[in-house]
Amino acid sequence: MTDTLILGAVAYAPKVVTIWEGFKEYFVAQxxxxxxxxxxxxxxxxxxxxxxxxxxxxxxxxxxLRAETIARHRGVTGDVxxxxxxxxxxxxxxxxxxxxxxxxxxxxxxxxxxxxxxxIDSPQATLIxxxxxxxxxxxPETDVTVVRHDVLGGKHGDHVGGxxxxxxxxxxxxxxxxxxxDGNHLLFxxxxxxxxxxxxxxxxTPAFDHCNFTTSPGAPAALLERFERLVMDMSFDDPQVRxxxxxxxxxxxxxxxxxxxxxxxxxxxxxxxxxxxxxIGVAEYRY
Amino acid sequence: xxxxxxxxxxxxxxxxxxxxxxxxxxxxxxxVAHALRxxxxxxxxxxxxSHPELGVHLSGWCRKRGLAVHSTDGSHWIAPGxxxxxxxxxxxxxxxxxxxxxxxxxxxxxASWGVAARGALVEEGGPAFHFPMSEKAGLxxxxxxxxxxxxxxxxxxxxxxxxxxxxxxxxxxxxxAVVQVMTYLVENENAALLVPARFLGQMHPHFREVxxxxxxxxxxxxxxxxxxxxxxALKGKTPALSTAGGQSSLKTLFDAADFSVASFLxxxxxxxxxxxxxxxxxxxxxxxxxxxxxxxxGIxxxxxxAxxxxxxxxxxxxxxxxxHRLHAAVExxxxxxANTDGLNEEVFDALILLAAGAFTPEAVAIGYARVQRLKAxxxxxxxxxxxxxxxxxxxxxxxxxRHTRNFM
Numbered sequence: 001m002t003d004t005l006i007l008g009a010v011a012y013a014p015k016v017v018t019i020w021e022g023f024k025e026y027f028v029a030q031x032x033x034x035x036x037x038x039x040x041x042x043x044x045x046x047x048x049x050x051x052x053x054x055x056x057x058x059x060x061x062x063x064x065l066r067a068e069t070i071a072r073h074r075g076v077t078g079d080v081x082x083x084x085x086x087x088x089x090x091x092x093x094x095x096x097x098x099x100x101x102x103x104x105x106x107x108x109x110x111x112x113x114x115x116x117x118x119x120i121d122s123p124q125a126t127l128i129x130x131x132x133x134x135x136x137x138x139x140p141e142t143d144v145t146v147v148r149h150d151v152l153g154g155k156h157g158d159h160v161g162g163x164x165x166x167x168x169x170x171x172x173x174x175x176x177x178x179x180x181x182d183g184n185h186l187l188f189x190x191x192x193x194x195x196x197x198x199x200x201x202x203x204x205t206p207a208f209d210h211c212n213f214t215t216s217p218g219a220p221a222a223l224l225e226r227f228e229r230l231v232m233d234m235s236f237d238d239p240q241v242r243x244x245x246x247x248x249x250x251x252x253x254x255x256x257x258x259x260x261x262x263x264x265x266x267x268x269x270x271x272x273x274x275x276x277x278x279x280i281g282v283a284e285y286r287y
Numbered sequence: 288x289x290x291x292x293x294x295x296x297x298x299x300x301x302x303x304x305x306x307x308x309x310x311x312x313x314x315x316x317x318x319v320a321h322a323l324r325x326x327x328x329x330x331x332x333x334x335x336x337s338h339p340e341l342g343v344h345l346s347g348w349c350r351k352r353g354l355a356v357h358s359t360d361g362s363h364w365i366a367p368g369x370x371x372x373x374x375x376x377x378x379x380x381x382x383x384x385x386x387x388x389x390x391x392x393x394x395x396x397x398a399s400w401g402v403a404a405r406g407a408l409v410e411e412g413g414p415a416f417h418f419p420m421s422e423k424a425g426l427x428x429x430x431x432x433x434x435x436x437x438x439x440x441x442x443x444x445x446x447x448x449x450x451x452x453x454x455x456x457x458x459x460x461x462x463x464a465v466v467q468v469m470t471y472l473v474e475n476e477n478a479a480l481l482v483p484a485r486f487l488g489q490m491h492p493h494f495r496e497v498x499x500x501x502x503x504x505x506x507x508x509x510x511x512x513x514x515x516x517x518x519x520a521l522k523g524k525t526p527a528l529s530t531a532g533g534q535s536s537l538k539t540l541f542d543a544a545d546f547s548v549a550s551f552l553x554x555x556x557x558x559x560x561x562x563x564x565x566x567x568x569x570x571x572x573x574x575x576x577x578x579x580x581x582x583x584x585g586i587x588x589x590x591x592x593a594x595x596x597x598x599x600x601x602x603x604x605x606x607x608x609x610x611h612r613l614h615a616a617v618e619x620x621x622x623x624x625a626n627t628d629g630l631n632e633e634v635f636d637a638l639i640l641l642a643a644g645a646f647t648p649e650a651v652a653i654g655y656a657r658v659q660r661l662k663a664x665x666x667x668x669x670x671x672x673x674x675x676x677x678x679x680x681x682x683x684x685x686x687x688x689r690h691t692r693n694f695m
Binding site: 184189190243 | 313
């Protein structure tokens with residue numbers, strides 16, 4: 001296993017196979033022995049990182065936090081690093097959307113209303129916006145009725161279905177407000193899920209970051225170093241690489257940074273999503 | 288934050304796009320994309336507007352394009368960056384649409400240009416199409432554009448162009464002769480449709496004018512098959528005889544793997560010979576419908592011959608050795624057909640009767656003489672076209688005489 005760098009990724013959609021087959025071909029052509037293992041959810045993937053099954057994982061921000069927590073608990077913090085992320089993982093925001101004619105003018109007006117969110121494990125459509133509301137003085141547990149739209153648990157919201165279901169419920173009047181990532185408000189409006197001009201953004205979270213490549217404890221340093229260098233050298237100008245980058249949704253890879261996960265970390269702490277050992281602490285979480 | 292280059296001073300020179308109330312959810316992205324395309328490299332773009340979600344939507348839209356956006360004081364500043372133009376950095380121009388431009392037509396267009404319009408800017412990284420015929424040297428004709436335009440202008444509607452109700456009655460024997468000749472024409476036109484169609488499907492569409500020419504030739508032949516078939520049925524008859532010898536001759540046209548050789552055998556020699564035949568039928572057919580059909584088909588066939596002549600003239604100028612290959616192809620076809628009878632007796636006799644117009648000894652004598660003259664005209668027609676292509680008079684005559692006796 002140490003002759004080949006093994007990467008873990010979560011199969012949240014069929015295109016994931018295309019993406020990693022393409023990356024594998026690219027890395028091998030560049031001289032890096034490389035293979036990948038697909039997991040059906042981020043929880044198993046993070047556990048695999050600590051079971052010595054994979055050297056590096058393409059992790060959601062929530063998976064990163066779990067890996068970081070487990071590493072801290074086991075005293076291997078230095079081995080678990082965020083080494084790279086997409087340019088499109090940086091500085092995202094989530095928004096709270098209402099129907100334009102709802103009479104809800106600010107987040108303070110959400111008290112007593114039905115607030116639609118994404119899947120229970122979605123950072124952008126559930127955990128972060130609810131934490132932001134919490135920090136604005138709106139208690140999700142008591143001030144509003146949170147309506148979850150659980151799609152593909154364990155995928156940490158990578159599947160856009162939960163957000164889209166919330167948007168549909170908003171348009172249908174089943175809920176009074178919905179949380180979604182900023183880009184999806186435009187997407188849902190353009191595709192007609194939310195009729196243009198019929199919805200309004202009443203709140204926007206501070207910027208946060210999304211996925212990263214997370215290293216595993218005990219991963220071979222030399223292989224990791226070559227992997228990191230090859231990733232950073234990938235260029236959108238290269239016509240062979242460009243389709244892969246487009247499928248994965250980026251223009252360029254950037255060095256990993258972890259400062260953009262603070263609000264999500266506070267959300268995990270507030271909800272007890274993971275405990276101090278990195279164990280799952282939410283009973284209704286299914287994956 | 289914006290890059291350092293975006294100082295207050297440079298901001299004052301920054302182009303500003305005012306979207307008014309238009310949002311990205313209602314088409315404003317078109318205006319933003321255009322403004323980004325036309326801004327100078329290194330320049331920011333300031334976007335203003337009153338749509339309440341403009342900032343939210345610009346963030347997501349710009350992020351997908353690798354562009355940073357910073358909002359302040361009701362304005363949104365899109366930082367310098369390649370954005371969508373990055374995709375086109377290594378794109379290649381697929382020649383030029385206008386033939387008069389230098390290098391409009393590439394000698395070897397790239398497989399990855401695929402089905403793009405000639406002259407388009409083609410993104411790098413597209414799939415490589417497999418077009419077996421992708422070299423100009425094997426298929427070009429300088430006259431293709433002109434001949435296509437002429438053909439497009441000369442298309443005719445069988446319902447309108449032919450007076451199918453023109454009154455006539457022929458003796459049964461003469462009507463049968465017309466039906467036999469029409470049956471023969473249909474099978475020849477089937478070959479004349481399929482042979483170019485098979486090459487057409489292999490050609491790189493970069494050679495647009497040649498493709499258009501072949502496509503309209505195929506359409507012409509389809510129309511000819513229709514009108515000859517309708518003439519067969521006009522008086523309630525069914526198609527007559529199809530002989531093994533006739534089909535053997537036509538099958539050799541399908542065996543020619545090389546486009547130039549196939550054009551030579553099918554169009555210069557075969558369709559060239561058919562020009563004489565159709566003129567003969569126009570002049571001597573015993574009824575007005577057959578005469579009209581053959582006149583119109585003959586006009587079309589003349590273009591087909593002209594295209595092949597243009598192609599071969601270009602080819603021979605670029606590849607003098609082609610002449611030997613053409614010569615060898617005629618010899619080879621002659622050898623292959625040596626043990627067949629040539630033009631089948633049924634068709635030959637039908638032509639005599641058709642030209643006679645009546646089933647009497649006197650009329651048949653006239654018909655026979657006319658067909659003999661037709662054969663001489665065919666030989667002479669082939670010879671003169673071969674001379675035009677650069678064959679010596681002796682070689683042209685020898686080749687003409689070794690052409691299939693099946694005419695096509």
